[in-house]
Amino acid sequence: MENIDQVLAxxxxxxxxxxxxTQTFPGAVAFSSSFGQEDQVIADIIWRHALPVRVFTLDTGRLFQETYDLMDLTRARYKQPFEIYFPGTSAVERLVAEKGVNSFYDSVENRKECCFIRKVEPLNRALEGTKVWITGLRSEQSDNRQNMPAIEWDEQRQLYKYNPLIDWSYEQMLAYLDEHNVPFNKLHKKGFISIGCAPCTRAIEPGEHPRAGRWWWEQSQKECGLHSH
Structure with missing residues (x-):
């Protein structure tokens, strides 16, 4: 296997x-999109240049209607398929039966449990057999992403993680979307910078950190476990 550092040296x-x-790991490169602005940039690059990358997304069952609208708009724009992974039915049913529909408001532990069931477990299934996982992470998004490299080894999942936008600024990202007329979520125009599940996301005020709108009721690193180190 060719050293990945040499591939991108x-x-x-x-x-x-x-x-x-994709040439180094044929058939084993996947991109996970949450249909945020960063992910729309990467999807545009992949589909506009017909790169052989498997694209998938996670439907937690609690997304905004605007996110579903963007999924349909993106499908219509690029005429390209993407896979949708859902949480396990039995796990969601058990969680709701034992703790209620909105248990994530009660504690950080409950919130992380919900995130694991609705996001982490489906992601792990989606990445089975994958050698390179492409993400839309940027270092400006949160404190624990500031030191992430462009390419890293994910020990837990035993694959390489490629973060092509890690050094991009928010302004660079917006400029790309505008230049290539890339569709994006209407909620971004309403103060929603980082968009996740509907009950866990609010718009931010001017001057607030971009992740302040995620799980706003708790003091945490504002992560769901998908990109934990």
Missing amino acids: DQPSIQEAILRL
Whole structure:
């Protein structure tokens, strides 16, 4: 297996980097999209250049209607398929039966339990057999993402994680969306910078951190467990 550092040693463009990764790991490169602005940038690069990357998303069952609308709009725009993974029915039924529909408001532990059932477990299923996982993470998004490299080894899942936008600024991202007329969630225009599940996301006020609107009722690192180190 070719050393992945050598594949990206000359700091190629995102398009070229993804192409090289698909050539190094044929049929084993996947991109997870939550249909946020960053993810729409990467999806546009993948589909506009016909890169052989499997694209998937997670439907937690608690998403905003605007997110579902964007899924349909994106499908219509690019005419490309993407896979949708759902949480296990029995696990959700057990959680709701034991703790209620909104147990995540009661404690950080309950919230992380809900995130694990609705997001982490489906993600782990989606990544089975994958060698390279492409994400839309940016270092500005949260404190624990500031030191993330562009390429890293995910020991838990035994795969490489490629974060092509990790050094992009918010302004760079918006400029790309505008230049290429990429569809994005209407909620972004209403103060929702980071969009997750509907009951766990609010708009932020001017000057607030971009992740302040996620799980706003708790003091935490504002992570769901998908990208924990």
